[in-house]
Amino acid sequence: MNSAHDLGGRHGFGLVAPxxxxxxxxFHTDWERKALALTLATGFLGRWNIDESRHARESQHPVDYLxxxxxxxxxxxxxxxxxxxGLITEExxxxxxxxxxxxxxxxxxxxKAEKVTEAIDKGxxxxxxxxxxxxxxxxxxxxxxxHHPLTHTREPGYVRGRKGLIEAHYDxxxxxxxxxxxxxxxxxxxxxxxxxxxxxxxxSTSQHxxxxxxxxSYLDRA
Amino acid sequence: MTSxxxxxxxxxxxxRxxxxxxxxxxxGLVDPKxxxELVDLYETKIGPRNGAKVVxxxxxxxxxxxxxxxxxxxxxxxxxYRGRQGENMKVVENTSNIHNVVVCTLCSxxxxxxxxxxxxxxxxxxxxxxxxxxxxxxxxxFGTFLExxxxxxxWDSTSEIRYFVLPEAPKSFHKKTLQQLESMVTRNSMIxxxxxxxxxxxx
Numbered sequence: 001m002n003s004a005h006d007l008g009g010r011h012g013f014g015l016v017a018p019x020x021x022x023x024x025x026x027f028h029t030d031w032e033r034k035a036l037a038l039t040l041a042t043g044f045l046g047r048w049n050i051d052e053s054r055h056a057r058e059s060q061h062p063v064d065y066l067x068x069x070x071x072x073x074x075x076x077x078x079x080x081x082x083x084x085x086g087l088i089t090e091e092x093x094x095x096x097x098x099x100x101x102x103x104x105x106x107x108x109x110x111x112k113a114e115k116v117t118e119a120i121d122k123g124x125x126x127x128x129x130x131x132x133x134x135x136x137x138x139x140x141x142x143x144x145x146x147h148h149p150l151t152h153t154r155e156p157g158y159v160r161g162r163k164g165l166i167e168a169h170y171d172x173x174x175x176x177x178x179x180x181x182x183x184x185x186x187x188x189x190x191x192x193x194x195x196x197x198x199x200x201x202x203x204s205t206s207q208h209x210x211x212x213x214x215x216x217s218y219l220d221r222a
Numbered sequence: 223m224t225s226x227x228x229x230x231x232x233x234x235x236x237x238r239x240x241x242x243x244x245x246x247x248x249x250g251l252v253d254p255k256x257x258x259e260l261v262d263l264y265e266t267k268i269g270p271r272n273g274a275k276v277v278x279x280x281x282x283x284x285x286x287x288x289x290x291x292x293x294x295x296x297x298x299x300x301x302x303y304r305g306r307q308g309e310n311m312k313v314v315e316n317t318s319n320i321h322n323v324v325v326c327t328l329c330s331x332x333x334x335x336x337x338x339x340x341x342x343x344x345x346x347x348x349x350x351x352x353x354x355x356x357x358x359x360x361x362x363x364f365g366t367f368l369e370x371x372x373x374x375x376x377w378d379s380t381s382e383i384r385y386f387v388l389p390e391a392p393k394s395f396h397k398k399t400l401q402q403l404e405s406m407v408t409r410n411s412m413i414x415x416x417x418x419x420x421x422x423x424x425x
């Protein structure tokens with residue numbers, strides 16, 4: 001979806017103004033710690049995947065997305081998923097009081113303290129093998145599709161319609177567009193090299209390239 | 223902000239988190255000790271010192287550097303860093319004429335096992351919007367001034383591949399111990415917004 005999260009090339013946000021690396025804490029408030037931990041812990045319940053999680057944050061009103069801090073966006077996304085997936089009700093979210101019991105199957109999936117390190121170390125790969133060979137080879141010239149799905153996609157707006165070269169083939173991975181809709185599909189993934197002048201026009205700086213990972217269905221041969 | 227329809231202004235996030243936490247604990251959906259464990263992991267164990275160790279080793283050990291560039295996930299795992307948000311790593315090497323810098327324009331993808339959680343600026347709209355279109359001015363804000371003929375490569379982390387910059391070694395690297403080198407590696411140099419400052423050969 002073409003919403004506020006798709007920030008590449010936007011103007012008007014001002015300077016980066018980084019906090020010093022030496023003094024910036026990992027979390028700026030205690031509630032940020034909790035927002036991270038709750039998001040990670042509930043993710044292990046297996047009721048949603050990373051793309052559904054991203055989609056929940058992105059599909060907020062763009063004004064909310066841009067006004068809120070990063071962890072506020074995480075919190076909004078988490079509240080939305082918990083309700084949508086039926087883990088809590090709107091009423092429970094509003095009151096903070098449990099009105100129903102959690103079923104046994106779900107309780108058996110709860111991440112226990114002693115399993116945390118193991119679970120984080122294990123991670124979850126996005127690789128998904130498929131039978132079809134890759135359509136493109138390294139060095140092929142491709143054009144990113146000019147399409148505008150209303151649902152989640154990982155093809156940023158600034159590459160759509162633009163031409164580049166296949167830099168690398170990264171095997172096949174779960175397609176985020178389908179994954180965000182709860183459907184697991186594997187597709188070949190490529191890294192595409194774009195010249196800055198192709199993306200930003202002839203006045204853009206020379207000696208500047210942007211590499212973007214794009215799935216096969218995002219690309220046409222050019 | 224009255225002309226658009228969006229949800230009512232959310233209440234204080236501190237209250238919202240507190241209320242959500244107690245609800246999820248009451249429903250048995252989270253183990254409070256697991257929450258503490260997760261926070262502790264990212265606050266004290268998984269952070270940019272991990273990445274600094276990998277970089278220093280690559281500078282000192284050419285065989286490891288080759289391994290790191292060819293099989294990054296495996297090489298990093300061999301040093302004990304693996305898992306969530308680092309399942310598929312790619313290492314890009316900075317040299318005197320190529321400068322790599324990493325971003326996630328769509329959200330905040332970042333190589334957690336080697337760098338920990340991203341700093342606020344990495345997740346911010348100014349960085350995400352500008353570094354793909356105007357990287358030189360963004361780098362200058364970090365005090366990084368590149369020669370005109372240096373090629374800039376910006377890596378937008380749109381997939382689950384996680385990018386990690388191997389910064390250019392300081393000129394005095396052969397005179398330093400592994401530990402000394404580790405302490406010179408900044409988090410920002412492994413994102414690609416800074417170069418390594420060499421106290422023996424200041425710019």
